[in-house]
Amino acid sequence: MAWKEMKKNKAKFLIIGAIVFLISLLTFIISGLANGLSQDNVSLIKNMPEGTFYMSEDSDDSHTQSHIDPQKLNETMKEDENAFAFSLQMGALKTESDNQQSVAFLTSTETSLFTRVDSGEVILDSSLKDQGIKVGDQLSSPQFQGTFEVVDFIHNQRFNHSSVAFINQKDFNHMFRTEEFQIIYSPQINEEISGLKAFTKNEFLSTIPSYQAEQMTLNMIVWFLIVISGMLFSIFFYMMNVQKIGMYGILKALGMRTGDLFKMIWSQMGLLTCTSLIASALISQTFQVFAPDTMPYHLPIATTVQLSVVFFVVGFLGSTISGFQIKKIEPLKAIQQGEA
Amino acid sequence: MSRLQLEEVRKSFINGDTEEEVLKGVNLTLREGEVTALIGASGSGKSTLLTIAAGLQRLSEGRVIFGDQNLPDLSSEQVRKIRAQHFGFVFQNSHLVPFLTVEEQLSMMMDIADMKGIKQYKQTKIKEILDQVGMSHRLTAYPSSLSGGEKQRVAVARAIIHEPKILFADEPTASLDSTRSRHTMELIQQLTKSFDMTTLTVTHDEEMLDYVDCIVKMSDGKIVNA
Ligand SMILES: Nc1ncnc2c1ncn2[C@@H]1O[C@H](COP(=O)(O)OP(=O)(O)OP(=O)(O)O)[C@@H](O)[C@H]1O
Ligand SMILES: [Mg+2]
Numbered sequence: 001m002a003w004k005e006m007k008k009n010k011a012k013f014l015i016i017g018a019i020v021f022l023i024s025l026l027t028f029i030i031s032g033l034a035n036g037l038s039q040d041n042v043s044l045i046k047n048m049p050e051g052t053f054y055m056s057e058d059s060d061d062s063h064t065q066s067h068i069d070p071q072k073l074n075e076t077m078k079e080d081e082n083a084f085a086f087s088l089q090m091g092a093l094k095t096e097s098d099n100q101q102s103v104a105f106l107t108s109t110e111t112s113l114f115t116r117v118d119s120g121e122v123i124l125d126s127s128l129k130d131q132g133i134k135v136g137d138q139l140s141s142p143q144f145q146g147t148f149e150v151v152d153f154i155h156n157q158r159f160n161h162s163s164v165a166f167i168n169q170k171d172f173n174h175m176f177r178t179e180e181f182q183i184i185y186s187p188q189i190n191e192e193i194s195g196l197k198a199f200t201k202n203e204f205l206s207t208i209p210s211y212q213a214e215q216m217t218l219n220m221i222v223w224f225l226i227v228i229s230g231m232l233f234s235i236f237f238y239m240m241n242v243q244k245i246g247m248y249g250i251l252k253a254l255g256m257r258t259g260d261l262f263k264m265i266w267s268q269m270g271l272l273t274c275t276s277l278i279a280s281a282l283i284s285q286t287f288q289v290f291a292p293d294t295m296p297y298h299l300p301i302a303t304t305v306q307l308s309v310v311f312f313v314v315g316f317l318g319s320t321i322s323g324f325q326i327k328k329i330e331p332l333k334a335i336q337q338g339e340a
Numbered sequence: 341m342s343r344l345q346l347e348e349v350r351k352s353f354i355n356g357d358t359e360e361e362v363l364k365g366v367n368l369t370l371r372e373g374e375v376t377a378l379i380g381a382s383g384s385g386k387s388t389l390l391t392i393a394a395g396l397q398r399l400s401e402g403r404v405i406f407g408d409q410n411l412p413d414l415s416s417e418q419v420r421k422i423r424a425q426h427f428g429f430v431f432q433n434s435h436l437v438p439f440l441t442v443e444e445q446l447s448m449m450m451d452i453a454d455m456k457g458i459k460q461y462k463q464t465k466i467k468e469i470l471d472q473v474g475m476s477h478r479l480t481a482y483p484s485s486l487s488g489g490e491k492q493r494v495a496v497a498r499a500i501i502h503e504p505k506i507l508f509a510d511e512p513t514a515s516l517d518s519t520r521s522r523h524t525m526e527l528i529q530q531l532t533k534s535f536d537m538t539t540l541t542v543t544h545d546e547e548m549l550d551y552v553d554c555i556v557k558m559s560d561g562k563i564v565n566a
Contacts, residue, residue, distance in 0.1 A: 007439075008438075008439035009439060247437060247438070251452075252420075253396060253429060254423070254429060254449065254452055255420055255425070255427070255453065330397070331396055332396045332397050
């Protein structure tokens with residue numbers, strides 16, 4: 001019966017379906033952009049597997065002020081063969097044509113996560129390709145006497161909204177006048193190392209000042225969107241059903257079970273939201289593939305599914321609320337309203 | 341033989357602070373195979389009585405005996421079931437479901453009444469009833485394409501497709517012109533006989549009394565002559 005109604009009133013249901021589709025598409029795209037922006041900020045860290053980050057206790061929770069005692073590092077790496085140390089510093093690289101780019105210099109001890117780089121070489125995040133930088137280019141840096149030769153590009157390695165530049169430890173130490181690494185990373189979780197402060201991945205992310213502030217704004221945007229579009233959803237379903245309250249009353253007078261009416265409402269709502277959500281999920285995922293590289297857009301399937309579930313639940317609530325309205329109506333009222 | 345019996349039925353509505361008694365002790369017996377017409381001035385309580393008899397609203401006092409059951413004693417789910425299986429309704433407006441074809445309206449009513457049966461049986465049954473009301477040529481029409489009289493005939497067909505024991509009709513002809521009204525009443529009378537139903541109808545129209553077996557006049561919440 002629910003299906004027959006949708007077939008007869010195609011236009012009406014198409015409009016509601018289109019609204020659900022557009023609203024969810026909007027939410028998907030915006031959260032994709034928000035997510036992309038935060039990804040653009042710190043994808044280097046985000047792409048690392050879950051693990052523990054250690055900084056020195058006097059670091060004030062800032063990696064630039066952290067310095068790991070080399071002896072401690074040696075001990076740790078002996079105990080945990082997957083552990084490695086790395087350091088990050090903001091700086092700049094300049095092409096031969098005087099194009100200066102701000103980058104995050106990264107160096108690390110040997111690890112399978114990052115490729116080894118020799119002294120005088122650099123591996124860059126692929127976003128710098130769009131700036132006309134090619135493999136083989138010689139780049140200089142105000143902090144560095146010699147030049148770096150670009151040997152390779154890798155995808156999605158950003159830190160502090162800048163491209164990451166992998167360099168050799170020797171060059172790094174020379175540039176930033178340091179002998180010590182800032183951070184030890186271990187894929188192990190919940191391990192304490194005496195004299196060092198441990199951070200989970202999320203805790204470490206929130207020590208990055210730009211990340212924390214930005215994340216709050218982005219989360220607010222996305223949640224506002226979800227709440228508002230969720231309300232729109234339930235209002236639409238509510239309106240759709242309230243319009244038909246007279247008819248539901250007649251059906252009740254004829255002896256239809258309230259449960260069957262609920263089933264009818266739910267199946268319509270379910271069909272409508274499912275189709276619309278699937279369509280907008282597909283489009284937002286396709287958009288991901290075709291979005292230009294410079295546009296930060298990142299929408300994992302998991303997020304899409306989460307949002308879809310939220311919308312589904314909200315739509316369900318909306319139609320259930322109108323269902324209660326129906327439960328309350330007296331069949332008699334419906335008959336008499338029809339007469340008036 | 342009596343099918344439905346109302347005993348000392350009273351109904352009051354509370355209007356603000358005042359309690360208004362609309363039915364003041366009504367006794368009425370509806371007999372099998374007969375059409376009973378309720379007449380009386382507007383506001384005399386006819387619709388109230390009909391809806392109470394049909395289990396569509398609760399009474400304040402009294403008994404409504406259907407078979408060996410007293411409706412006020414039953415739960416609303418039990419009353420719903422009786423309505424679905426044993427009662428048929430024709431309203432002043434046909435109140436057809438706008439998005440169902442004539443055929444689907446009837447098939448829906450059979451589902452509501454929990455009528456078991458294979459598809460083929462249902463289809464034959466639907467054809468049979470529509471033949472009786474003279475609407476079998478509009479099987480796949482939607483209500484919006486039917487005239488008022490045609491809609492009411494489909495509504496009558498919907499009211500009897502599940503072979504109810506009692507047919508309730510509150511001013512079934514009020515929205516029809518005189519010829520169509522006569523046809524509809526004639527149809528109701530004829531179906532009451534052929535299906536051995538019991539029919540209670542409310543009417544304002546003296547002309548329609550030609551088609552009833554028993555006339556009950558109400559005045560101020562009481563039956564004045566039965
Ligand atoms: N739900 C209600 N709440 C309060 N008063 C009501 C309610 N339903 C009916 N009444 C009152 O009960 C009285 C009888 O109403 P009822 O509808 O039974 O009259 P009727 O005989 O069917 O009139 P009509 O011929 O105009 O249809 C009226 O005075 C009406 O105002
Ligand atoms: Mg009335």
